[in-house]
Amino acid sequence: MIVAVQTTRVALFPTCLTDTFFPDTARAVVRLLERLGCTVDFPLDATCCGQMHYNTGYREHAVPLARTLASAFAGYDAVVAPSGSCVGMVRDVYPKLLDGSTSVPRMYELSELLVDVLGVTYVGAYFPHRVTYHPTCHSLRLLGVGERPMELLSNVRGLELIELDEAESCCGFGGTFAVKNADTSTAMLTDKMWNVLGTGAEFVTAGDNSCLMHIGGGLSRMRSGVRAVHLAEILASTEEEPWPVTR
Structure with missing residues (x-):
């Protein structure tokens, strides 16, 4: 069970694929969280999480990417990403990949952040389909x-x-x-x-x-x-x- 964090200041990690091909998703995350009263930061130093490199066998190339991303989000109580895949990389692989040399960001998949951290299941949405x-x-x-x-x-x-x-x-x-x-x-x-x-x-x-x-x-x-x-x-x-x- 994820421990809830009492905060309204959230950092966004949009992920490479969303940033490159589906930027409307990242904009939607910001719009949604701001509607719920959050302040959303977007650290410009954040890069790829390194998942593609790690999964393909290039561990040594994933390490510096992981360190850069961890550094970019240092100090935030909550980081949100619209990707369970990338969040899984950070939460599951980073502790082993970084071996304690760098603190792992407290990162949440969007639904986790909404339900567990912000404590909401109704967000005021309307989608008649x-x-x-x-x-x-x-x-x-x-x-x-x-x-x-x-x-x-x-x-x-x-x-x-x-x-x-x-x-x-x-x-x-x-x-x-x-x-x-x-x-x-x-x-x-x-x-x-x-x-x-x-x-x-x-x-x-x-x-x-x-x-x-x-x-x-x-x-x-x-x-x-x-x-x-x-x-x-x-x-x-x-x-x-x-x-x-x-x-």
């Missing part, structure tokens, strides 16, 4: 976020939350796994897409843009009409500032 949720592997198995994302989604006004069959099955992305094992990855993705389509949902959401990029790309190529959207963007959506569904 049918939505299904995919629990990503790292958030599910490494962080154990459990029902937190579902609690948050179930409290979004107008949202119809539809259960996903075989939800806990991997989508097949797995970072470089999708590149090195393309055929297996595609087969796993196909199973996930059929389960998503079977819900009749308009949107599939998750806490990691990496998995959403994989699933959403497949659904787009199928011309399915189902769109992928990050959990943060749903939670940041309101009647006054709706998510831009036409983009």
Whole structure:
């Protein structure tokens, strides 16, 4: 169980993939947290967490990246990232990778921060669409976020939350796994897409843009009409500032 931190000053770690390909997710995190009364800092010295290097076997290249990121977020009581994968890297791998030489940032996945730290499950969101949720592997198995994302989604006004069959099955992305094992990855993705389509949902959401990029790309190529959207963007959506569904 994560110990709650009494703070309204939060640092944002957007992650490489979100910063490069899905900046609207990072903006949504800021908009959401500011609506809840938080002050959000964005340390410019933060770089990649080193997960890609570490997972691919380049441990020596991951160490300086880990030290740089840890230094950038030193002193913050709470750091939030819209990625269970990167948070898992920091929380699970950094203590071993840094070997006590540098303090590990107190980093939370978004749903953890909202529910455990800020103590909220209703965030004032409005999203009048049918939505299904995919629990990503790292958030599910490494962080154990459990029902937190579902609690948050179930409290979004107008949202119809539809259960996903075989939800806990991997989508097949797995970072470089999708590149090195393309055929297996595609087969796993196909199973996930059929389960998503079977819900009749308009949107599939998750806490990691990496998995959403994989699933959403497949659904787009199928011309399915189902769109992928990050959990943060749903939670940041309101009647006054709706998510831009036409983009």
